[in-house]
Each structure stands twice: as C-alpha cells, then as structure tokens.
Amino acid sequence: MTAVDALDLTVAAGEFVGVLGPNGAGKTTLLEMLEGLRKPDAGEVSVLGEPAWPRNRALQPRIGVQLQASAFFERLTAREQIHTFAALYRAPGSAADEWLERVGLVAKADTRVEDLSGGQAQRLSIACALVHDPELVFLDEPTAALDPQARRNLWDLLADINDSGRTVVLTTHHMDEAETLCDRVAIVDHGRLLQHDTPAALVAAHAGGGNLEDVFLALTGREYRA
Numbered sequence: 001m002t003a004v005d006a007l008d009l010t011v012a013a014g015e016f017v018g019v020l021g022p023n024g025a026g027k028t029t030l031l032e033m034l035e036g037l038r039k040p041d042a043g044e045v046s047v048l049g050e051p052a053w054p055r056n057r058a059l060q061p062r063i064g065v066q067l068q069a070s071a072f073f074e075r076l077t078a079r080e081q082i083h084t085f086a087a088l089y090r091a092p093g094s095a096a097d098e099w100l101e102r103v104g105l106v107a108k109a110d111t112r113v114e115d116l117s118g119g120q121a122q123r124l125s126i127a128c129a130l131v132h133d134p135e136l137v138f139l140d141e142p143t144a145a146l147d148p149q150a151r152r153n154l155w156d157l158l159a160d161i162n163d164s165g166r167t168v169v170l171t172t173h174h175m176d177e178a179e180t181l182c183d184r185v186a187i188v189d190h191g192r193l194l195q196h197d198t199p200a201a202l203v204a205a206h207a208g209g210g211n212l213e214d215v216f217l218a219l220t221g222r223e224y225r226a
C-alpha cells in the first residue's frame with residue numbers, strides 16, 4: 001500500500017508545524033522519512049538543506065527525534081538513560097540533569113526505564129530527543145500519554161524551544177494543542193496533504209465560527225480508518 005503519496009510540504013527555519021491526520025493517515029511514515037529512517041519510493045526529502053536518505057550522519061547532531069515507540073537502552077535508570085543519550089551526542093552531563101528537571105523526572109532519576117509509567121517514559125524520551133539542543137526537532141505524538149499537568153508543561157517547554165529559534169515539527173491528535181502551538185498545520189489523509197496553513201486561516205476558510213477540530217472533520221470526514 002502507499003502510506004504517503006505526493007506530499008509536498010516545506011517547513012521554514014524557526015517554524016512550529018503540526019502534522020494532523022486520522023489514524024493511519026501516514027504521519028509517522030512521513031516523519032520517519034524526514035528523520036532518515038525510511039526510504040521514500042520516489043521523490044526527495046531534504047532536511048536542513050541535505051538529503052535525508054541515505055541516512056545522513058552529519059544531520060544527526062542537528063536534529064532531535066522522538067518516536068512514538070520510544071527505544072530505551074534496557075535496564076538503565078532514567079538518569080543513566082539520558083546521560084547515555086547526552087554522551088552519544090557529545091552534550092554535557094549537566095544538560096542531561098537539566099533536562100531531567102525540565103520534564104519533571106528528578107524524583108524518578110533512579111528508576112529503571114521499564115518501571116516508569118507510560119507518561120513518565122514519554123517525558124524521558126522527549127528529554128532524550130532534546131538533550132543535545134538540536135536546531136530541528138521531530139516529535140511523534142509527544143503528548144499522547146501525558147496527564148494535563150505534563151501536557152501543559154510540555155507545551156511551555158516546546159514554545160520556549162521554538163522561541164529560541166529552534167524548528168519544531170510534531171504530530172498530534174489534539175486539535176487544541178495544534179491551535180495553541182503551531183504557526184502552521186498540515187492536514188494529511190490517505191498519505192496526501194489536504195491543506196496547510198495557519199490554524200486561523202484554516203478555521204476561517206473551512207469552519208467559520210468553529211475551531212480546528214471542525215476543520216479537521218470537515219476535511220477528513222467521520223469514518224473510522226482501517
């Protein structure tokens with residue numbers, strides 16, 4: 001099957017872009033291509049001016065990647081985990097400790113990763129993706145398992161990162177999140193880009209008086225996706 005089809009989207013440096021789409025729309029596949037983890041069958045994917053495929057090692061220190069299925073080194077504590085990531089990316093140990101604090105995991109620093117709750121593990125994977133201060137960040141449903149406290153704290157954190165000039169691309173099913181954080185949103189379905197614009201422009205064009213969720217449903221319909 002074709003997961004992503006003729007999808008043409010450019011993200012400018014410093015932008016905060018949200019990729020929205022129903023289950024199975026192709027969001028993760030798209031991010032994996034951007035991250036150099038998956039080869040496009042056709043077309044070009046360029047990241048920070050360089051081809052994303054074949055996997056480009058020079059890009060790795062410049063991008064931060066948080067995948068839906070977070071891959072941790074087994075049996076490490078949260079602190080050991082993020083210090084390992086920091087060392088791999090030649091970031092200082094102080095950055096690892098600072099990020100544990102920023103995602104509210106100091107109290108869990110000595111807990112093994114397999115003993116963290118779903119939301120705690122997710123916060124750790126986000127911290128690991130950001131510990132080397134990348135200029136471009138890809139986050140796949142970063143707030144999916146988070147409680148409201150962690151979600152709002154993460155919003156603040158991502159807004160700060162973006163304010164400091166970093167480019168952020170995230171996928172989300174939370175329309176309020178996209179509306180609050182994103183300069184532009186791209187709505188995809190069946191692997192195709194349906195619309196991309198500012199949340200306000202999309203609402204004005206497709207859901208006068210409504211919100212981004214109304215736009216989303218107007219464009220993608222209400223049927224379950226296989």
Ligand SMILES: Nc1ncnc2c1ncn2[C@@H]1O[C@H](COP(=O)(O)OP(=O)(O)OP(=O)(O)O)[C@@H](O)[C@H]1O
Pocket residue numbers: 001002003021022023024025026027028029030226
């Ligand atoms: N390795 C694979 N082999 C075959 N089909 C795949 C593979 N990976 C993904 N797909 C299919 O490609 C489509 C797009 O999947 P993708 O994970 O990109 O969707 P998504 O938009 O991220 O969905 P969700 O919101 O559920 O996370 C789906 O129909 C999925 O079943």
